Amino acid sequence: MLQLAGLHHVAVICSDYERSKHFYTQILGLTVVGEVFRAERQSYKLDLAVNGHYQIELFSFPDPPRRPSRPEALGLRHLAFAVADLDAAVLHLTEHNVITEPIRVDAQTGRRFTFFADPDELPLELYEE
Missing domain, CATH: 3.10.180.10 (2,3-Dihydroxybiphenyl 1,2-Dioxygenase, domain 1)
Known part of the structure; x- marks a missing residue:
């Protein structure tokens, strides 16, 4: 292996x-x-x-x-960053005019997460640890 x-x-x-x-x-x-x-x-x-x-x-x-890059497009789905405080992270992004999707809850882990995009629409995720 x-x-x-x-x-x-x-x-x-x-x-x-x-x-x-x-x-x-x-x-x-x-x-x-x-x-x-x-x-x-x-x-x-x-x-x-x-x-x-x-x-x-x-x-x-x-x-x-260019290539498709929404979270559900074929290929690499997204790049996820771990954060300790999702609400503070979303507030920070909002203050910098970065739009985030509504916060979701992972059905398997119970952890909260959200998606946003970089300047080229690469899907990024914040996942609360």
Whole structure:
């Protein structure tokens, strides 16, 4: 059996690098681990940490193709972030003009969660622990 050690990172390609960089660092509060511009690809790569752990790579590419990205679309469903206080997190997003869906309750765990989107409509989730 394959022995996976854990999830290393999630890669996100954005359409407007500065807008997405602001969203992920200033609104969601992720920390920049490293940033590089790859001239040969006309691409930025921004390494981000969630709570001190390197987990997200934000890329820019010239004219990337669009793909369906609602939570129930085929393929990767969404990226979920754990939060201790869902109400405070939703309030923070609302104060930054980020629209969240109504809060739901997970029928299996009884935990509350909500969905919202990044600047490119990538579905994101906040899940209360």
